[in-house]
Amino acid sequence: MHAMQYEITLPAGYDMEIIRERVATRGHLLDGFPGLGLKAYLIRERGAASPVNQYAPLYLWSAPEGMNTFLLGPGFQGVVDDFGRPAVQHWAGLHYREGAASQALPRTAVRRREQITDSARPAAAVEAALEESRRLAAAPGAVATALAFDPRHWELLHFTLWEHEPPEVPGDRYEVLHLSSPERDRLDRGDQR
Template sequence: MIGMQYKVILPKDYDMGIIRNRVQENGMKTDGFNGLDFKAYLITEAGKNGQLYNSYTPFYIWNNHEGMNTFLFDGYYDNILDSFGWQHIQIGVPLILDLDPNFPKSQYVVEYAGRIAETASLADHYLLEAVNVEGSEECLGNVVVYNPDKWGYSHFRFYEEKPDVEVSEHRTVYEILHISR
């Protein structure tokens, strides 16, 4: 499995209705995409939910590299290149993928991003316990991806209702416009 995300940061005065319409008209095109476990079409809006900026930030979990390669190199990703230009794509290895049967009802996701500190052993690392955190009873999905090249991680928690979480440098609350499975 492979996690993939690109973050398109948009101007503060950008009309986010453009992104909403884009997803409404095209989001279903990745429904059933070969090799895709899921794609969450994520946005932030400046001034909403404590956000400081506008962004379009899709998050993918691929079951295999073939599906991701097809998406990137067979013309599907060209829509992003045409609309937003060259984007840095973050890649992560899924460590935890725990999705509730009601996962498709998710309307919000909180991303907790951080660094994995140098340690003598990763055997009992706290990331392995990420699904057992406070508030997990309302959570419809827990996904943790890490990148050992940069020793960074992102922990995504999916919710049907907006959680009472403050935005910070390492915590982002996204609205989900569509989930492809």
């Protein structure tokens, strides 16, 4: 599994209905994309528990070839044409698990980026993060959870999709506008160390 996200921060007065319409009319285009485990079309709106307006889709790839085909193809070029070329963040997968509400349509996502400090043992930090990921997957309303790792910046990515507003868990909250999941069943389950 490979996790990927780009964040497009929009002006404070930006009409987020433009993004909602974009996803409503184009989101289905990736519903059958080869190599895509899932793509959560995520937004945050300024003033609604967020300091910014943001379009920030998050992808879990079942195959790196799919990710490369997307980034070098017409789908991502459409994003570049409309918003400029965003920095694409990428993490290697450590854990994926279907949640207690795996059959539900997610409405909310929580993403948390956690720095592994210089004084921490990376293996111990990952083990603690794996425990948290397993616990979240078992929580009522959890649709799916993923944990990934960027060794260049020594960062962990925690990501959970929720059927409803989640319990108090740390991280940035997003509204899920659409979920494309053509190869969700091909995402490796469990520990991927």
